[in-house]
Amino acid sequence: MKKLSTVVLGTGFMGRVHTEAIRRLGNVEVTGVVGSTPDNAKRFAEENCIGRSTADFRELLSDPSIDAVHVCTPNSLHYEMSMAAMRAGKHVLCEKPLASTEVQADEMVTLAKEAKLANCTLYNLRSYPQVQNMRRLCESGELGEVLVVQGTYSQDWLLYDTDWNWRIESGPSRTFADIGTHWCDMVEHVTGQRISAVCADLQTFHNTRKKPKGPVETFAGKTMSPSEYQTVQIHTEDFGAMTFRLGPRARGAMTVSQVAAGRKNRLFVEVYGSKASLAWNAEAPDELWLGRRNSANQIVVKDPTLVCGDASRFADLPGGHSEGYDDTFKQTFRRFYHSIANRSAPIEYPTFEDGRRQMRVLAAVLESSKKLVWVAVKD
Numbered sequence: 001m002k003k004l005s006t007v008v009l010g011t012g013f014m015g016r017v018h019t020e021a022i023r024r025l026g027n028v029e030v031t032g033v034v035g036s037t038p039d040n041a042k043r044f045a046e047e048n049c050i051g052r053s054t055a056d057f058r059e060l061l062s063d064p065s066i067d068a069v070h071v072c073t074p075n076s077l078h079y080e081m082s083m084a085a086m087r088a089g090k091h092v093l094c095e096k097p098l099a100s101t102e103v104q105a106d107e108m109v110t111l112a113k114e115a116k117l118a119n120c121t122l123y124n125l126r127s128y129p130q131v132q133n134m135r136r137l138c139e140s141g142e143l144g145e146v147l148v149v150q151g152t153y154s155q156d157w158l159l160y161d162t163d164w165n166w167r168i169e170s171g172p173s174r175t176f177a178d179i180g181t182h183w184c185d186m187v188e189h190v191t192g193q194r195i196s197a198v199c200a201d202l203q204t205f206h207n208t209r210k211k212p213k214g215p216v217e218t219f220a221g222k223t224m225s226p227s228e229y230q231t232v233q234i235h236t237e238d239f240g241a242m243t244f245r246l247g248p249r250a251r252g253a254m255t256v257s258q259v260a261a262g263r264k265n266r267l268f269v270e271v272y273g274s275k276a277s278l279a280w281n282a283e284a285p286d287e288l289w290l291g292r293r294n295s296a297n298q299i300v301v302k303d304p305t306l307v308c309g310d311a312s313r314f315a316d317l318p319g320g321h322s323e324g325y326d327d328t329f330k331q332t333f334r335r336f337y338h339s340i341a342n343r344s345a346p347i348e349y350p351t352f353e354d355g356r357r358q359m360r361v362l363a364a365v366l367e368s369s370k371k372l373v374w375v376a377v378k379d
């Protein structure tokens, strides 16, 4: 069987994670990589045994043998790169957040539809077996009516004013765009209900930060001397809090933070139903807490034979064998490439429409925080 050919745009954290996960599929080959400079691209290509490298993504797009493109670059480049790839007839997987504005996201959804191309926004955290388990448990009625959803997405890697990353200067939102949208996508996916209105409060604790004069990579955590940085004004939030309406009756509250000392990547979600409750923490992804009022609570350990319904299809390993963050990419990509090979296959991954959905939630959050009012989310 002929392998599908794909290229990866970006050689940082996600460039590496995507490359590895694509290779685990077996039926897709990474034939090219695009970096911010020819040297970056070449280094990545050599380290990962990739045939072609360039700093000009359009060069690879003109090759008709390439089927798909992974956009793993900073947010401000997603729109331009994805649109160019689709215009060249390539299927596109784009990292989150999908675009810089809702208008851009609209255009991306429209073009993908018109060109009949497979399109994915990497809300990959949906593909954890226990997240699928939560979704099936909600669908099955085990929880009763969903009443309340709570949680947080907390990290500490931007706690100090000497911490720096391109995200700090990327668009009007940082923490909410970067990780809050993951949380909101998960809640909508798990409950099957939509966030319909938000009351949000965003806060920037560091109004200035020390920006390095050279480039730094995500989660680098380096300390600098004064000659290596300049002090710049900051306009993106370190923290956000949001209460929200979910569907017709449910209510929710969440916080999002990149200044939570000791919290490395704590996505925590609790779903409280009229009969039972669920709680899940991405830092211990194989475990799901199931709460009941009149019987003992349970910790359900990931085991394909014990999860609800067909959530087992997202678990490749037997019980007791951990499946983590990188596996969520493999599971998402497998379904994406299956839908390329079989264009009538059901879409079992987050699409550009889902990416646009989170751009709309984000727009409402920004407006709410700015005006200090509740804001309805565009449907």
Ligand SMILES: NC(=O)c1ccc[n+]([C@@H]2O[C@H](COP(=O)([O-])OP(=O)(O)OC[C@H]3O[C@@H](n4cnc5c(N)ncnc54)[C@H](O)[C@@H]3O)[C@@H](O)[C@H]2O)c1
Pocket (backbone or CB within 6 Å): 009, 010, 011, 012, 013, 014, 015, 034, 035, 036, 037, 040, 055, 072, 073, 074, 075, 077, 095, 096, 097, 122, 123, 124, 166, 178, 216, 217, 218
């Ligand atoms: N789905 C997830 O769980 C997840 C996790 C982390 C990041 N992300 C998303 O992935 C994207 C990349 O984030 P990251 O953490 O990998 O950042 P990163 O800084 O580690 O990597 C970005 C890479 O893009 C490269 N780049 C910059 N301009 C370029 C250009 N013009 N052409 C080619 N390459 C260019 C940089 O050199 C760098 O290698 C972001 O949109 C981010 O939101 C998603």
